[in-house]
Structures are given as C-alpha cells and as structure tokens.
Amino acid sequence: MGRHVLEVKGYNPDQIKRLFRADERYTIGIRLYAVYQVSLGKASRNLEELYNTSFKQITNWVHQFEKDGVDGLRDKPGRGRKPRLTEEQFEQVRQILLNDSPETQGFNTSTWSGPILREYIKKTYGIDYKKAQIYNILKSMGLTYQKGKASYAEADDQAKQEFVEALKKTNSGSGANGNPV
Numbered sequence: 001m002g003r004h005v006l007e008v009k010g011y012n013p014d015q016i017k018r019l020f021r022a023d024e025r026y027t028i029g030i031r032l033y034a035v036y037q038v039s040l041g042k043a044s045r046n047l048e049e050l051y052n053t054s055f056k057q058i059t060n061w062v063h064q065f066e067k068d069g070v071d072g073l074r075d076k077p078g079r080g081r082k083p084r085l086t087e088e089q090f091e092q093v094r095q096i097l098l099n100d101s102p103e104t105q106g107f108n109t110s111t112w113s114g115p116i117l118r119e120y121i122k123k124t125y126g127i128d129y130k131k132a133q134i135y136n137i138l139k140s141m142g143l144t145y146q147k148g149k150a151s152y153a154e155a156d157d158q159a160k161q162e163f164v165e166a167l168k169k170t171n172s173g174s175g176a177n178g179n180p181v
Contacts, residue, residue, distance in 0.1 A: 017052075028070060034058050034061055035073075044056075085121070085137075090137075093137075097112055097138075097141070098143075102116050102120070105120055113145075117134050117138075118134045
C-alpha cells in the first residue's frame, strides 16, 4: 500500500493562486525566491513549471533584481491595455445593469444579454466591443451572465411532475441509444 498523498481541502488551486496574488508582498516573495533559485545555479527552464510562468519571465525577474534590487520585482503601474470605458462610464453601465431594464433604455426586451449590453454601450458611448469582451466586462463588474429559465403562469406544476416521472419510467428500461437493454 502506497503512502497517502497530502491534499488541500477547502480551497482549489485557483483560489490559492488568487490569495498570493492579492498581496504584492507574496508576489514579490515568490519572484525573489525564483531569483534565489537561479543564484543557486538552477536553470530558469527547470523552474518554469514550479513558478507557473515562462523561463523568459524568470530571466526578466533576475535582470530586474540585478538592476533595481527588490523594487525591480514589483509590478509597474499602467501595464496592459487601457480600458476604453472611463471609470465613470463603467460605473454608469454597472448601475444601469443593476437598476434598469433594457426596455427603459429603448430596447424591445426586458432582460439584459451580452448582445443587448454591447449595443447599449455602442449606442451610448460610441464604443464597439467584441462579443466576448462584454462578458469580461461583466466579470470585472462582479456580475455574471445567467440564462433565464422560462416559467409560465398557466403551467400546471403537478401535470409537469407526472410527465417527468412517466418519462423517467419510460427511459429506465432503455440503453444509452434508446434500445432495450
């Protein structure tokens, strides 16, 4: 019988990764330890998997550390693409999503969807986002896109339940392809 493998319970790898990225000190510590490993003679290519980054990034950390010390391992402000919506516009869109329906904004639907939100932003601010980017914007607002589930007032819940039960009984004697087993 083999040894029991230690497991982390209560957290998944993504949650743990977010924890050490949430505090700049942890990020700098991880980068500094990678520099330390290189100083011990470890090849940056051998450290890629351990630090979940490319050997080139590890090499950059070493060069930045040599040039600026620990400060060279900090993230520089203003990196990445600048947002097209201003902070004010971003907050206006968030408030519209939370407090208004598309109908009040001139659309012929009562539910916000990605394409409707894209059209709203284009019409209001003159910014044309790709479809996929709209969902990234929702995520950055702390919102998620959720599909609605139709509910009909005139539906008979008991008749529906009886139908589902009958359907289960019908399918229980069939294989995956619908043929009897």
